[in-house]
Amino acid sequence: MVCRKVVLHFPRESVDKPIVSRLVRDFRMEVNILKASIDPDEAGLMVVELTGEAEDFEQGLAYLETTGITIQPLSQDIRRNDERCSSCGACVSICPTEALSVERSTMEVLFQDDLCVACELCVRACPLHAMEIRY
Amino acid sequence: MAKTIAEINQKIREGKAVVVTAEEVIGLVAAKGEEETAAEVDVVTTGTFGPMCSSGAVINLGHAKPRIKIHSARLNKVPVFCGLAAVDIYIGATECTVNDPLNEVFPGDFRYGGGHVIEDLVAGRTVKLEADAYGTDCYPSRRWDREFTLEEVPDAFLFNPRNAYQNYNCAVNLSDRIIYTYMGVLRPKLGNANYCSAGQLSPLLKDPYFRTIGIGTRIFLGGGIGYVAWNGTQHNPGVPRADNGVPLGGSGTLSVVGDLKGMNPRYLAGASFVGYGATLAVGIGIPIPVLNVDILRSAAVPDEELFAPIVDYSTDYPEVTGKTLGRVSYADLKSGSIEIDGKQVRTGSLSSYPRAVEIAETLKKWIKEGDFAIAKPVNLLPCPARDALEGDE
Ligand code: SF4
Numbered sequence A: 001m002v003c004r005k006v007v008l009h010f011p012r013e014s015v016d017k018p019i020v021s022r023l024v025r026d027f028r029m030e031v032n033i034l035k036a037s038i039d040p041d042e043a044g045l046m047v048v049e050l051t052g053e054a055e056d057f058e059q060g061l062a063y064l065e066t067t068g069i070t071i072q073p074l075s076q077d078i079r080r081n082d083e084r085c086s087s088c089g090a091c092v093s094i095c096p097t098e099a100l101s102v103e104r105s106t107m108e109v110l111f112q113d114d115l116c117v118a119c120e121l122c123v124r125a126c127p128l129h130a131m132e133i134r135y
Numbered sequence B: 001m002a003k004t005i006a007e008i009n010q011k012i013r014e015g016k017a018v019v020v021t022a023e024e025v026i027g028l029v030a031a032k033g034e035e036e037t038a039a040e041v042d043v044v045t046t047g048t049f050g051p052m053c054s055s056g057a058v059i060n061l062g063h064a065k066p067r068i069k070i071h072s073a074r075l076n077k078v079p080v081f082c083g084l085a086a087v088d089i090y091i092g093a094t095e096c097t098v099n100d101p102l103n104e105v106f107p108g109d110f111r112y113g114g115g116h117v118i119e120d121l122v123a124g125r126t127v128k129l130e131a132d133a134y135g136t137d138c139y140p141s142r143r144w145d146r147e148f149t150l151e152e153v154p155d156a157f158l159f160n161p162r163n164a165y166q167n168y169n170c171a172v173n174l175s176d177r178i179i180y181t182y183m184g185v186l187r188p189k190l191g192n193a194n195y196c197s198a199g200q201l202s203p204l205l206k207d208p209y210f211r212t213i214g215i216g217t218r219i220f221l222g223g224g225i226g227y228v229a230w231n232g233t234q235h236n237p238g239v240p241r242a243d244n245g246v247p248l249g250g251s252g253t254l255s256v257v258g259d260l261k262g263m264n265p266r267y268l269a270g271a272s273f274v275g276y277g278a279t280l281a282v283g284i285g286i287p288i289p290v291l292n293v294d295i296l297r298s299a300a301v302p303d304e305e306l307f308a309p310i311v312d313y314s315t316d317y318p319e320v321t322g323k324t325l326g327r328v329s330y331a332d333l334k335s336g337s338i339e340i341d342g343k344q345v346r347t348g349s350l351s352s353y354p355r356a357v358e359i360a361e362t363l364k365k366w367i368k369e370g371d372f373a374i375a376k377p378v379n380l381l382p383c384p385a386r387d388a389l390e391g392d393e
C-alpha cells in the first residue's frame, strides 16, 4: 500500500472532469479530499490524500497527468520565518485553508502549521519572503 | 488652551510630556471629550510600515586609489545611478538585478532588487560593488571591484522621493483572470480585496490638512531618525475630502531623508511583488504636536471614519478611467471581509498594522524619554484646503 498527499493543479479545461470517480473505479484508489478550491474562472486546486496498491497508484498518477493536471508532491514543509514576517496580511486572502489568519484584536497574522497543506501559494505572495519551504 | 511647540519641547526635556499613540487617543477622546484631551495630551504619535516604491539611497563610496569617476556600476548586481559625481551613487528600491528574468516567465519572482541591497547594507551585510569608468586625467581608473559594508562608506542616506501616501486604494480584480500587481495577487471576479494603509495610525491621515507636518519635521524613519525634506512627488492634496477633512483617496505624500547608518532592517526591508517587481518596505512614524483642539480632533479620527476608494486593477487602474466601485472604511477592511456588489470579499493588507503600532510606540518612548524633540516645520506643505480654512477664521 502507498499513501501520499499531493496537490493537484487543474487547468481550466479539466475542472469538470470526473477524475476522482475514475481514480476510485479504475485504479481502486482511496481518495481523501483535504481541501478543494475550484473557481470556474481560474485553475482549480485540490489537496488530496491518495491510497492504493503500488501499481494502481502509479497508473492512477499517470492517468491524472494525461488529463492535463499537474501533480505537486506534498512532501515539503512550509515554515514561517517569524523574525521576517511583519504581519502585513498579504498572504491571508491567498491561503486556501485557514492556516494563515488574522487575530483581529491585534491584527497579528497567525500561522497554524497543522492547517497548512503546503500548496506554496503564500511563498510567492509574501512580499518579505517570510514563508519558507523546508525540504 | 493653545500650546506652542516650544512649550511642548520644554515638557519633553523635563520628562513631563504626555504622549499617546494615534490609536490610544481615540479612546481618550471617547472618554474625556475633545477639549479635555487636547489640554492634556502634548503629542500624538503615528506609524506605518509598508512597501513604498519611490525610495532609494544616496551613497558616497569614498575615493579609490588611483581615483575613479564612475560611469556605470552595480551593487550586488543591481544597477545604480551614477550621473552625480565621481563616487556618489543613488540606488533605487525598484531596480532589478542585471540578470533578472523579469516577467519573461510570467509572473516573475523579482526576488532581489534595490530595496534588498538597501536592507543588506542596513543589516551590516557585505555588498559587492562593480564599477566601470572611461578614465580621465584626474580620475584614471577604469574599473573598481570592492566589497564593503555600510560602516565603511563615508556617507549613506535614505532619500525617498515619495512615501507615506495619505490614504490609498483598496484594490480588486473584476476580470476573469488572476492578476499580479503592486497591490499583491488579486484573484479573479472579486476574489479578494487588498488595501495598503495603517488607517487610524497612518501619519498623513491624522494630519489631513498638513497643519503640523511640514518641511523639516523630525520623524522616525526606518528605525532611525529622519526628516521631511519636501512634499513627495505626486503630492495632490486637492482631492475631495470627507466632512472630517480626511481625503477620500490617495492625496498628499512626503519626501523623506535620513542617515542610513542609524537605521534597522526591521523597519527597512526589501520586498518583492510577484509579477510586478521589487521594492522597499519602509517604516515611518511622525509625531503630531497637539497645538489646539482642531489638530487633536483630526488626530483622533478612528478607522470607522476613514474611507478608501475601491478600485478595479484589471481595467480602471491601468486605463486611468478614474472610476471607483465605491468606498469602504478601514474598520470594515480590517474586519476581514467587505461587501462589494452584494458579494462578500476577503480582505488582505500590504501594510502591517502590528508594526505600525510598534513604530508609534517606539516614537512615543523616544519622546517620553526626552530623546526626541518636536521640530517646528521650516515651511508648511502645499494644501489649498488648509489655506481656505485658515482664510475663513
Ligand atoms: S505576507 Fe508574509 S510578511 Fe505578510 S503576514 Fe504573510 S507571511 Fe507575514
Ligand code: SF4
Residues within 6 Å of the ligand: A078, A094, A095, A096, A097, A099, A100, A115, A116, A117, A118, A119, A120, A121, A122, A123, A131
Ligand atoms: S502553503 Fe501557505 S498558502 Fe498553502 S496552505 Fe500552507 S500557509 Fe496556506
